Amino acid sequence: MDSSDSAGAAGRGPEPSDEWWQANPPMLERILALSPAGMAVLDRDLRFVWVNAALERLGGVPRDQRLGKRLRDVLPHLDFRLDIEGIESLTRDVLDTGRPLVDHLLRGGTKAHPHRPHAYSLSVFRLHSATNRVLGVSFIILDVTDRWRARERLALLNEVGAQTGSTLDVMDTAQTLADISVPRLADFVAVDLLESVIRGEAPRPCAHLHPPQMRRAGQQSIHEGVPESVAATGQAVVFHPHSPETQCMLDGRSRLEAMPGASTSSWFATDPARAAKIQEFGFCSLILVPILALGDVLGVVRFIRWQLRDPFEQDDLLLAEEVVARAAVSIDNARRYTRQHSTALALQRSLLPRSLTGGSTLDVAWRYLPAHASDGAGGDWCDVIPLSGARVAMVVGDVVGHGIDAAATMGRLRTTVRTLADMDLPPDELLAHLDDLVLRLIDEEQTADPSLAPAALGATCLYAVYDPATRKCAMCRAGHPPAAVIAPDGSVTFPDLPAGPPLGLGALPFESAEFDIADGSVLALYTDGLIETRDQDMELGLARLRTALASPGARLDELCGTVLNEVLTGGPDDDVALLLARTHALCADQMASWELTSDPSVVADARTLTADRLTAWGLDGLVFPFELIVSELVTNAIRYGNGHIRLRLIRQDALICEVSDVSSSSPRMRHARTTDEGGRGLFLVAQLARRWGTRYTTDGKIVWAEEHLPASDAQYQAA
Template sequence: MGTPSTLFSESPEDPFALGRAASAVLDDDGTVVGWSARAQELLGYTAKDVIGRAWQDLLVDARDLPVVRAAAADAMSKGGWFGALPIRHRDGRRVEMGFRARAIAREQDGREWFLVGAPVAEVMAWQRDRALLDGLYQRSPIGLVVHSPDRRVLRINRAVAKASGYPAEAPVGHRPREFLVPEDAGPAEERVRHVLETGEPLIFAEQSARSRLDPGRERMVSVSAFRMEDSSGRVLGVAETIEDVTERYRAQRRLTLLNEASARIGTSLDVRQTARELAEVAVDGLADYCSVDLLQPVTVGDEPRPGIAVPLLRVALSPPDSRVPYQEGEVVPLLPESPQARCLAERRPILERLLSLRPEWHAMDQRRKEIALGLGVHSLIVVPLVARGLILGVVSLWRARYSEPFEDDDAAVAQEFSSRAAVCIDNARRFTQQQSAALTLQRSLLPSAVSDLPAVEVACRYLPASGELGIGGDWFDVIPLSGARVALVVGDVVGHGIHAAASMGRLRAAVRTLASLDLEPDEVVARLDDLVSLLATEVEANAGGNLSGDEQVLGATCVYAVYDPVSQRCSLARAGHLAPLVSTPDGRVTVLDLPAGPPLGLGGLPFETYDVELPEGSLLTLFTDGLLEARNGDIDAALASLHQCLAHSADPLDRTCRGVVEALLPRGDHLPTDDIALLIARTQVLPPQNVASWQLPLEATAAARARELTTAKLTEWGLAEVAFTTELVASELVTNAYRYAAGPVTLRLIRTQCLICEVSDTSHTSPHLRRALSTDEGGRGLFLVAQLTERWGTRYTHDGKTVWTEQPLPPA
């Protein structure tokens, strides 16, 4: 007869193990011939009580006999039996027991029955554990991998075998690196090593899992792991549960992608920057390569006209790769059968899951063929950029290397975030259009060029602020004045936008008008102050008190300077503006200490004129505050850099101006946060031989004397050709001074780019031009002067007035 140890499991968890179970031996008639100590513990009967007696008479209650006899008959027919039966305890109570029965052949004819039993509760628990273990390996959808202490695979369940493509027995004895791609095998082995060494369980760690059999198929799994130990604490290995969460991961990734697209796309109002943000977001979460191709009018802020074929311009490519045809800034051809052309024509996404299945893709464009062959591109999505019913361009997304082909869900996600990006691009396009129009308006309000002047040599720069802030109200001007003098002005209207530019235009026109009156600098600034107050009142009245930030005229600042190349005197006044800098030929740079004055628009506060004599070759630098705040807001450091740039006053002005901009403006493509106006003037002095001045007594012979002096000087200058006209002009002006003024009369001739004739007296009476009637004896003098000269006018001084005229010089 076989030994019991060969007939039944010896697993310590097995309730039928001989060390744990009750056992008995029955003969073929049901008489007990063997009884174990464990049976005595469970049922209360000793071996003496039961051996030799029929088991059903002693151990079975009368009411349970039918069930027991049916089980015995079943066992007799099959040669074995497993199940549960009610057994009578010695104290009379019923005990549910689970049994295993097996027929054992004897040496003589006949047979015996070997029974092992255990309480039903223990048997059921063992059965559940067996069923659970069997389910984990055979039917569970969650993968199970068991590793040995040396980190080799001991067993995998059917779910892992199905997902990996390996037979269940194939990975046994191997390490993960032998059946996973290297990028995924490293983290997997490190995970097992950490759990083995520390005993710390791993819970829901997500990781990519790609097998060597199919490296192009990427699966995302959630891994939990724990260390297995026996009752003595000996480490048996590591068990890992692996759940395929690819679909959940992809759905979460798509949702994250849409959230990132909302946060990262449209951070600026620049068309190209917005397109780059779109490409970067797509590559981070959806594709291996992404390009954004816009219709050319869109890139400059214009609206493409429907039905008119225009080329596509590549404005963004991520990641940058020189192997990709059509880099940023290149025109992308639209071939009729290309996905891009079909996308634009049908206004819907085009999904090409496997490009290799479409031979026409490779045949239609050699450069695009290079993409698929050289970069391993195998899948494509092309999405139209449509905003407010307007087609702006297309977004192309490619997958290459190990990535799986695009799916319909990917195309839906691409269309979703591309639609959001299209609105941002269209907003940037509209802003670019408005900004371009506003900047054109502003530049048209500034002097286009500064002509050569006898008083100064001029270099200037105007730099607009960054696009998000809008144009500002900074301006500069160079205004020729009578007597070869020149007015220099720089100003800044508070605020940004079209209203600031319009206010700037008004102020610049007003400055030119006031300058033509030859007023002192403090008077010019005072009248500008009145004008700004009037403008503010008008704007508030028109708006009815409902003013936006851009519409409010809060005020302005300016500095106004007049330089005389004959006397070398410079008169300045400022209204809350930064003081100009003077660089003398010896290299000293100083800030002019002229009174600051209040900003324009406050009204009622006084302004003062500051006079300074400038050596020939000095640099007078006027600028707005944006110049000092452009780099990092450190005014002192910027002012020191400005001093250093202006110290070399002998350098060419254009080089000096460029050096100031390079030293103080942000480096790279960044625009300043405020617009900047910079005006640098190098003073010049008229040669003494080009200026002639005489003081004439107030006598009847003054006019004749004036004619003689004029003719002699013009002959000396080689201008005898205009002598007759000039002596007539001088005679008329001196005659008027003799008739209507008191005190001495000064006659001055200046030869510059024109011939200037000035007559000064001590009277403040203003001469008026009138048309004399045929019966009038006088009143024709100023009329003749106006007809014989190009310009004439009057300027007032503290001591009187000066009437001046300008005549063109004859050709050399």
């Protein structure tokens, strides 16, 4: 833009008779010359007629290159967001309509600094003669770069704080920092974090790192594909102990360096590959800022500008430090969340079963599907528990919430269920005891935090026991979705089972139901996350589940995948636990039972019957110890029981002996003294058997004992 301190400086100028000079020329000259704002007058063809000195300083265009020319002829380099035709269009609109343009923001470079952004405030108004004839327009332009930069920097800082805090992933947070900073602050940004920070661990003092183990967590460039980087995002980055990055992290101070491309070889002497890459792009200036959070060094950020931009200034360093400081808070929060998340997942993995097996009674397949990785560990679980008498218990449960608390509660409930299952409690009694435990947990939590709602600590559960000898299944549920039964022909039913209250209410009793199960049927137990999502209610979810399960003869692993794919069409909104179990009933030649009287003479008969059956099964090696076990159990039943006695032998995964009577008295093992004539029976049973116990029935009790099968017979059973 041209300038003039006098009439002569304004160029040749119009003749005295011209209407432009009808005003007081000396006063006009003084206004144009002394105004701190750039001012100019354009005629009706939008050609420059008057300019002042401030306008020449702002634009850096000599006056002889401006007078008599249009905007498009002298301002091709101004403003990179609004083209010159657009500026002329705005000016023409003022000329045609008379509506002034006030404080319109222009952003771009100048001829003196073509690649350094500037901001200008443009105001345009129309000029009239004394007879109200339109003469042209006048515009006033002010350099508001400082104000604009202050506003842009504030916006940048706000954006960094908001966007980096929107995720709890360390890598995503670092990449967001790089994305926001390019090109608004630098041409290339690389964010390198300590390996321990990415894993969520507490950062070690950098003085103990020789060299520090770093990883590229995020990077961005004005060039497509980030060609100036020698490491991809996620790759390890090695810094020499004397590199500027390492020194920056060691002393915790930022660095600002401006240098020509030839100086990079000395600056990056410890990293020739990176020096060569930077020289390709004509290195201009560099800022290194350590990432600090509560005094701990998390990593370092590198800001680079190439030769086509002005080098960094001290204000840029201050801005970079503030940007990194705000991002560091989010990175540290993400690190802490990663640590908590990893701890919760590790806790959950340690509490969930490593593998589930139902022995030869059940074929089992299961899946656990978390809703979202960001939610952490959930409280869903499933389990398969071997019981006495070749029976197997199946359980699936759901604890409200996510995180360490939910995982810990799930572990406590799972352990409690296994303990109660070992006591051979009926399903309804087991859930009643489990409900008492949840009530105690709620009381403990509310004592520690009275504001906590009881519903936030609730849980649901379904417990089922399958008996392969009777081919019956007993179930009870506590506010849990019903189980599904897939018959051998592929038909799917949902047994009518009382819903029961969720665990933790303690108001209503639990009711169990027992029904027959055909050999080869499949039991499906699951949590509500499988059938209830945002796009489907429970009824629709059950209908989809029924369709997905109707696959007779399908392998259980394949059926698990089919169910998850067809029922969860849009992904789970909550954690999902799915347990499928195919039943295998006991054959007639795997069992033998006899009804005995309460006469002591039948003990010898029981020994003989046992020996004959074991010999027929080819278990001669177990005849002697099992004769003793049967003898002691039948003797106890005769001595302490009433009525008839029943002896049953089962050959399955183990050799099982069961002696039932109608007495409800509980046998107890004790250590007899040397002078006692009795009291050694159960002690002897405990020494001979792998395990033994008692379970109660509706009309009495059953005392049982198990013994390992020989290796050859066990392999036969497995086959």
